[in-house]
Amino acid sequence: MNDDLAAHQFAEAVSGLAPVALRSAATLRLADHIIAGHDRLPALAEQAGADPDLLERLMRFLVCRQVFDEPRPGVYGLTSLSVALLDGHPSRLRSWLDQSGIGAHLDAATTNLLQALHTGRPPYPELHGRPFYEHLASHAAGTPFDGLRGAHAESFAAELVKSYPWPADGHVVDLGGGTGVLVDALMRAYPRLRATLLDLPDAVRLATERSTAADHGDRFTAMAASFFEPLPSGDVYTLVNVLHNWNDDDAVRILRNCARVAAQDTFVLVVERLLDESDPYAMTAMDLGMFLFLGGRERTLGQYQQLASVAGLAHVGTTETPTELRVLTFALARARLSGA
Ligand SMILES: C[S@@+](CC[C@H](N)C(=O)[O-])C[C@H]1O[C@@H](n2cnc3c(N)ncnc32)[C@H](O)[C@@H]1O
Known part of the structure; x- marks a missing residue:
């Protein structure tokens, strides 16, 4: 330079x-x-x-x-x-920056990085009086965020459907599945596949509208619930861009919930970008952002394996996709499988 x-x-x-x-x-x-x-x-x-x-x-x-x-x-x-600042641009950058919307809440937390460095605590909940997702739910900004996430999901869902060997007539439970872009794409690609989407009420409402418009009928179940509570049964659990929102203790709680309901042939798919394998400019920014807004973090494969192991899950494979997202497949750890 x-x-x-x-x-x-x-x-x-x-x-x-x-x-x-x-x-x-x-x-x-x-x-x-x-x-x-x-x-x-x-x-x-x-x-x-x-x-x-x-x-x-x-x-x-x-x-x-x-x-x-x-x-x-x-x-x-x-x-x-x-x-890229046009309203209809696929990045939805304008909406993310809009100071009359979610952008102002995010920026307020970002400017508190120094305070976070002193306290070790994420500033968003202290600034806005409650944790990120609760604040969104209580605020008119909630639904636009779901829309923005949905627009992002459009950019990777098709690749994710193509890249992974989904169970053609199985039951996928998408935890924190947002507005249902992925499960919609899965049900279109696999006509016998059933899907349950579990998320907070705003997202579930939008996902239900999407499923109704696509005429998925009773192949789709919407659950307005928390993945910190007991989970419904399924063949494959997906956590797409979810665990990076949470600190290690909470991420283990979510994975442990999956392990509790899992059978021997159940897979838990953690779909994330990996800290050491993705564009460092984007990932280092996302890593700090995850902390400032949610107390979360970006992780390496080794760190995800470690969390899963604490939760009783073992890493059985990684599937690459044409995007930077990786599908990390976990199953019950050998000790649980053998009844130990
Ligand atoms: C980063 S978004 C990912 C959405 C979607 N999987 C995607 O990749 O586009 C995280 C999702 O987790 C949901 N979420 C947050 N807390 C939750 C909870 N306690 N239980 C269930 N879903 C939750 C949010 O509403 C949001 O849809």
Whole structure:
């Protein structure tokens, strides 16, 4: 990296202005207004409900950083960066950053990293008065989060269905299955497969709507329940992007619940990205985020094996997928299998 670039990047990192400018652009939906033809002041300011003079100065800041383009003086366009700020972009980045939505709650916790380093406790519950998922459930932000998670699940569900040898006429129990994107894809791919989705009420409601629209009938069961409580029976339990939300003790509690209800031929699938095998930029950020919001963490294969072993489960294989997600398959540990 040349020195000028490094100095620029360092200046950006210490200023803290760029994140706020980007969040403002996202919240004001600037990319959408520009693409809709409101590409010059004062029309852009009027659409965004922003002060024209300050908006012009914000645009100058963002154009200079290639977030927006200015092909002619005072006329704005999108770049490959601001395309990702369009409301309909698959990343749903705009919604994640929107300061009138969940973005503000997440950012408030993020700015408390220093406090967390002192206390060792996740700031989100203290800031918002209750743990992450309880806070979402009590707040209008709950359903949009489920929608955002659902949009993310669309990006990997098809690959996950193709990559793993699912039991064609078995019963899959998706724990923390969100809005049902994965079980829907599974039931479409395997017409005799049954699925139970267990999640909190907001997610279950959306999953039920999805299943009804797909006409899955009684092959689909929705359970508004907690995976910390006794689980329904099934052939395969899936925990997709779930365990990284939880600290080690809670992750073991969830896995132990699976082990309690498991038979000898039951599989428990932990589907996660692995800390040491995925894009380090994304994973180190996700690892800190999991702690700040939920007290969770990203883990290596060895760390998942260790947790499962405490819960009475043994690792029997890993399946790669075209995404960074890995399917870690666990079954009752040999000691339990032999009745020891
Ligand atoms: C990170 S999301 C993963 C959703 C989905 N599996 C996916 O990969 O897109 C975690 C899910 O766990 C659910 N969840 C949180 N606490 C739960 C609990 N105690 N019992 C059941 N589900 C819970 C959340 O509602 C959310 O849908």
